[in-house]
Amino acid sequence: MKDLKKFFVKTYGCQMNELDTELMVGQLVKRGLERVYDENAADLLIFNTCSIRDLAERKVMGKIGQLTRSSKKRNSIIGVTGCMAMAKKESLFRKLPHIDFVLGTNNITDLNSVLDEVMTTNKQTLRTDSQFEENLDYLVAKRDDKVKAYVSIIRGCDKFCTYCVVPYTRGQEVSRPPEDIVNECKKLASEGYKEVTLLGQNVNSYGKDQKEWNCLFHDLLYRLDKIEGLERVRFMTSHPIDITRELMEGIRDLDSLCEFVHFPIQAGSSRVLKKMHRIYTKEQYLEKVAMLKEIVPNVSLGTDIIVGFPTETEEEFQETYDALKDIRYSVAFLFAYSARKGTPAMRWKDDVPEEIKQERLQRLMELQDTIYAEQRQELLGAEMEVLVDKRGSRDGKLKGRTRCWKNVVFEHPDDAAIGTLQTVKIHSYNHQTMVGELIKSPELALI
Numbered sequence: 001m002k003d004l005k006k007f008f009v010k011t012y013g014c015q016m017n018e019l020d021t022e023l024m025v026g027q028l029v030k031r032g033l034e035r036v037y038d039e040n041a042a043d044l045l046i047f048n049t050c051s052i053r054d055l056a057e058r059k060v061m062g063k064i065g066q067l068t069r070s071s072k073k074r075n076s077i078i079g080v081t082g083c084m085a086m087a088k089k090e091s092l093f094r095k096l097p098h099i100d101f102v103l104g105t106n107n108i109t110d111l112n113s114v115l116d117e118v119m120t121t122n123k124q125t126l127r128t129d130s131q132f133e134e135n136l137d138y139l140v141a142k143r144d145d146k147v148k149a150y151v152s153i154i155r156g157c158d159k160f161c162t163y164c165v166v167p168y169t170r171g172q173e174v175s176r177p178p179e180d181i182v183n184e185c186k187k188l189a190s191e192g193y194k195e196v197t198l199l200g201q202n203v204n205s206y207g208k209d210q211k212e213w214n215c216l217f218h219d220l221l222y223r224l225d226k227i228e229g230l231e232r233v234r235f236m237t238s239h240p241i242d243i244t245r246e247l248m249e250g251i252r253d254l255d256s257l258c259e260f261v262h263f264p265i266q267a268g269s270s271r272v273l274k275k276m277h278r279i280y281t282k283e284q285y286l287e288k289v290a291m292l293k294e295i296v297p298n299v300s301l302g303t304d305i306i307v308g309f310p311t312e313t314e315e316e317f318q319e320t321y322d323a324l325k326d327i328r329y330s331v332a333f334l335f336a337y338s339a340r341k342g343t344p345a346m347r348w349k350d351d352v353p354e355e356i357k358q359e360r361l362q363r364l365m366e367l368q369d370t371i372y373a374e375q376r377q378e379l380l381g382a383e384m385e386v387l388v389d390k391r392g393s394r395d396g397k398l399k400g401r402t403r404c405w406k407n408v409v410f411e412h413p414d415d416a417a418i419g420t421l422q423t424v425k426i427h428s429y430n431h432q433t434m435v436g437e438l439i440k441s442p443e444l445a446l447i
């Protein structure tokens with residue numbers, strides 16, 4: 001059997017995929033392989049893919065197609081993992097004849113055994129059969145970042161929004177035992193990590209599938225807040241319907257819990273929301289936002305929006321536009337609807353022409369850019385707590401994020417700042433990044 005020495009992995013899609021990559025890296029490093037960042041230096045290549053929109057899939061297909069046409073790479077083992085593996089399964093072998101294995105999202109625990117199989121049989125191997133019963137986060141992640149870590153708390157999604165592939169590519173919701181999460185976070189804190197982002201397609205569903213644990217999402221947050229050394233806790237993503245008063249009070253009361261909530265509206269019209277199966281109306285959504293802003297006045301909100309959903313009219317789009325204008329999110333991810341195979345919306349005619357979708361998207365982007373510009377202006381002169389996570393390789397500045405998820409850079413010669421909380425006074429900005437200077441520091445000299 002040929003010995004594998006070096007592997008290359010490329011990640012597409014969301015934070016859960018990034019974490020899955022770290023979990024796969026953990027297994028490969030344990031097997032004795034070394035991670036390389038140059039695909040030409042690797043004898044194993046893994047593409048951890050995303051299926052959320054057509055463009056995401058086309059990017060991966062293009063990349064792997066290009067790679068496998070180069071004869072050099074034909075001697076390497078190539079695997080496709082992630083959501084496309086689940087959405088396309090064995091058909092990937094037809095579309096990409098040079099790939100060696102396809103491994104499903106809930107099969108990443110089988111990575112090493114699949115590699116053994118590929119190497120002994122020399123046959124294309126498909127492993128997408130996991131029953132989604134067990135949470136696989138007992139695997140140990142190998143992380144590049146030394147300050148911030150992703151920690152999965154629940155996998156899968158039971159919401160079945162009509163446009164979305166995730167319930168099919170990630171399976172049903174399975175929560176991870178609270179003790180495991182607390183232990184992993186304690187370990188991370190003892191290794192010097194200062195921030196964890198709790199991941200799930202819908203973190204607010206945490207614990208509902210395991211009533212006997214008696215630990216819902218907000219209960220978990222109270223437990224994590226007690227961990228010595230863990231300065232910040234974030235979470236991604238939350239479904240608006242499940243954002244509870246207890247959670248809002250947690251954001252207000254827990255020191256570690258950051259005042260940033262990703263609160264995706266998706267559309268501003270109740271009729272469209274109903275067709276999307278978002279299970280809230282515009283009014284219910286706005287009520288939740290008002291309640292959150294009342295309980296946590298300094299909260300920052302993030303959102304995802306889809307334009308051009310089947311049957312969306314100009315007036316209904318206008319409702320989305322108005323919501324974006326009124327709510328003033330500090331982060332907005334804006335998308336044109338992309339019909340996905342296997343979803344209920346695929347059965348409806350994709351009747352908003354592409355140019356109209358693009359034009360609506362453009363209008364939203366322009367509006368959000370104006371809002372971003374106003375928000376940057378408002379931040380000038382503000383003193384913000386920054387968790388410093390690295391030194392920029394190009395500009396040599398220290399970089400970090402505020403509690404509300406804004407990027408900040410500042411000049412300081414001392415790398416001891418990395419992994420510490422610092423107070424930075426903002427004096428200008430560069431695109432989306434705020435630029436400031438250190439104003440007080442328990443451990444660093446002011447310059």
Ligand code: SAH
Pocket residue numbers: 052053163164165166200201202237238239264266304305306335336337338339340
């Ligand atoms: N679990 C998260 C989001 C996962 S996907 C949540 O529910 O918030 C991230 C975003 O991609 C979604 O919020 C949605 O805005 C967008 N998206 C999902 N399916 C899409 C599709 N078929 N076309 C366009 N955008 C889509």
Ligand code: SF4
Pocket residue numbers: 157158159160161164165166167201202239
């Ligand atoms: Fe997709 Fe909806 Fe689940 Fe989010 S909540 S992952 S948009 S089905």
Ligand code: F3S
Pocket residue numbers: 012013014015016017049050051052082083165166169170
């Ligand atoms: Fe993409 Fe799968 Fe994440 S479809 S967005 S990688 S859950």
